[in-house]
Amino acid sequence: MADRPQTSMETLLVGLDAGCRSVLEPLFENGAVPNLESLFETGAAGPLESQVPPWTPSAWPSLYTGVNPGKHGVFGFLAFDGYDWDVVNASRVRERTLWELLDDRGKSSVVVNAPVTHPPREFDGGLIPGYTAPEDPDCHPDGLLDDVREELGDYRVYAPRDADGAEKVEWYERLVAMRGEAFRYLADRFDPEFGFVQFQQTDTVFHEFPGDDETVRTVYEAVDRQVGEILEQCDPDVVVVASDHGMGEYTGHEFRPNELLRDRGLVETTTEGEGMPTWSTIAANQLRDGESGKREADDDPALLERAVAGLASVGVTSQRIRAALDAVGLAEFVAERVPTDVARAGSEQVDFPASRAYMRDRIELGVRVNLEGREPDGVVPRSRYDRLCDDLVDLLSDVETPDGEPVFERVARREEVFSGPYVEEAPDVITVPREYDEFLSTRVGDGRFAPPSEPYNHKRDGIVAISGAGVDPTADLSDAHLFDVAPTVLATMGVPAADRMDGSVLPAVGAVGTESYPAFDAGGAVATDDGDVEARLADLGYLE
Template identity: 55%
Template sequence: MTGNVDVLLIGIDAGCLPVFERLYEDDIIPNIRSICEGGVAAPLESQMPPWTPSAWPSLYTGVNPGQHGVCGFVTYDGYDFRVVSGNDVEEHAIWSLLDEHDRSSVVVNVPVTHPPDEFDGALIPGFIGPEDPKCHPEGTLEEVREAIGEYRVYPNYSREHSDFTDEQKMDEYTTLVRMRGEAFCYLADKHEPDFGFVQFQKPDTVFHEFDGNWEKVKTVYEETDRQVGKLLEECDPNTVFIASDHGMGPYEKYEFRVNEFLRDEGYVKAIKGGKGMPSWNPIQEELREGKDTQTWEPNAVERIAAKAAKFGLTAHRIRTGLEKVGLADIAKQYAPKNVARTANEQVDFPNSIAYMRARTELGVRINLQGREPNGIVPLEEYDEVRDELIAKLGAVETPDGEPIFGEVAPREEYFHGKNADNAPDIVTIPNEMGQFLSAQLLGDYFAPPTEPWNHKLDGIIAAKGTGIDPDAMPAKAHIFDVAPTIMSALGVPYSNRMDGTVVPIVADAGAQSYSEYANGDGSAMDEKGEENLEERLADLGYMQ
């Protein structure tokens, strides 16, 4: 029997074999297991940095962030930042290339796809879009909500301002997972696409919000697997793939505050107060409320806190004083996150030689003349400064005498293409992805990790069905390989600009030249929307 979908790609954010195999023991994910063990499966190496907003575009375009342009959660205009959107992805997605060959697609909840381009099929954007995203075709979101009852991109509570119990939060998590499956099945039945792509985000978020609590992880995965089972039954794909953007695992070592080290080495200058470094904290609520926020400016209270900080009244001093007299809970209750943020020491970007802009970039940026608005490092000194920094960072050890970094490398080892200049100049990869990096200025170099569970480099790729060679799976594949492999599974030539190669479990359909990417007609976010997106994303804790 031929189903509604020829090739189905199921994205499981942070999915990986160590997590899956632990869930197998309790029989939590029988449908996912049937694909992994009844077909083929292997680790899928992520890219740098192994985080959602840059990794999913790499997966669905087949190119590195230096080519597609999204190197992190935010992009920069000088020293200021805005949250990335689909408009920042400057390479063709799988569904756009398939459209050129008269193949249709349905795409649901894939991150960094708002606003969508036009193609034959339907798309509902996911993470980093607003709560009521522009969909393709127009009216799709309203139609889906009418068909399945409701559809939301984000939870209906914020992490830090909620009286929700853990049980209520888990109900919301499973509701969001269910919405993805039901929305996809409805659209697949309507459009009968050649290619389907549905992504589940909550298997990642549950680790961040609940510190790897295994019972909560099982709850989220149980519903995810239930939806996978429904997808297999109702869409009856000829071939099904599972892929993830990265893995997930414990961080049992240290938090290393990179900018504190750089300050002591003479590279970072600090200021008290001000807007400071990129943060999701002022973004989260507004995104959940449906605004398309991309950037943030302090409000009146936050500006007052920033000014007070210049005279020494920092959030850190206030919190420390309250904690010393046993009022730590009061400190948390009456230090609103955005006020605490502006009332702290910040990196003085224009007057620093080099700095970490955001911890999730996993890298250090040099304040280069001619590139940065107030660059202070002459171009002729760039190589010398970078080499010196690489040597110093590479030599940093934990208090236990272990290296902080597994690799410290020039960016060209990981980024190439027309947008490589968006990336950090130096890539800093934590040792065994077990050291938590921080960009904050908090006095000490080392502390316990802010998050006890976080991203690992190896995700997963699995496949089962028509055209899959069960004996041809390599020991490991790369995230760049997913796009050419999916297109080959559909018998369609992939782009010769893709960095990946076809995983040999399918017959290679060959490469061809496609036109250079030009931005679609998706509208950019308005000012109100920009305020909203940043406020909502704080819930995920990716920025400090």
């Protein structure tokens, strides 16, 4: 038998975006992912309850900081400044990460593809950012991405947007391989005590190939190969596998809260504002920037804009046009050829400054109040704020689907859901869909209910498995929560959890107490302002 490799890696954290038992069990049964299966069979494993909201940009920071969004400050893909918005990035994560806490204890780390880690902060080790980063992200230390590309060849954060069908699946496999190869290269270079590698394609495949079990298997087989090679090369003492949420089919309805709020006189609409990004404005922006082809020279955008605006004035909005085009498979084709101003002219949108309350971003799961003194053109006096929030809780709690089922399993004031210094950045009223089986949409103009726009949805329960030295494989992990991952990882390395953490060490590992770490200096937020990142979010249905 060959000697085991001598490395310093104490704990490896493998992140499977959207990983859950309902996806993994069939793969285990078919022998498709032997390395992952072995980790689950030899260690302690169970469901991992996610947070509110259970989406990548907020849930991964919660997992790797151990605190709820009210403490780290990220509630969705978008951050808001008045009525303006930008895609979130690492400057919005205002809490120490696992690798920063370990750096405080003199331990080094290698982090590859973790979401919302661009631009990176300094620590002992190496980091290549993941989701929400630009295609050529800043890495830590400076120049690291050039080194990786020189050593390994191409390294990308995303697949090319024009890849389709079988080519896209090939890109999934290549991206997965890039993560594993880059991680092994950096592990050899830095010899870290902690390693974290995240795989995003295990989520993306459900958004872009819904119901395609064979493609899902292809992605997971590619991940399993990389996990096996990492285990062989790095030989960590402990391995933790964790996901940010689960994944499953929608069987409910699409519900549009802004339609209900408009009927109650709380939402005003317009066809003249910029509004939130939509299917057509994102594609049109790409066209304007020369990324989706060229308009014919004889196109007259001004004429088209007036025509579409005229249709909107009699109720024929771009949402309805899109529904008709989508029915015959032409929505994407047309979206790529409609100038931005034309799309906006025909889109009925929430008029945020004129409205009293509205849902801005479906991912953050909540309704915002247009509060006087807080929003640039707030119309709700502070004396009416509490009463309006309570009325919204009552109104939304009573909403039922056309089948007579409640749309929401919980509607509550944000202070009942989150805690910490950034609670006021959350929506004022939080709306948790029933079993995450009801799709929320910010659309207006098409009625309150419709079939879900997306066939698959994030679910509450992800997965966690812990295997290796000192781990009790018989431990009951049935109550594991997303916030427990960070303190558990620290405990496997003999490092106390931060006393600010909301989670606890899972029973498979011996706890080592808590300590107060130096206060985190949040500093100022920096802009993402990256049209390509926005377009990719729109492609996956995260921006409507």
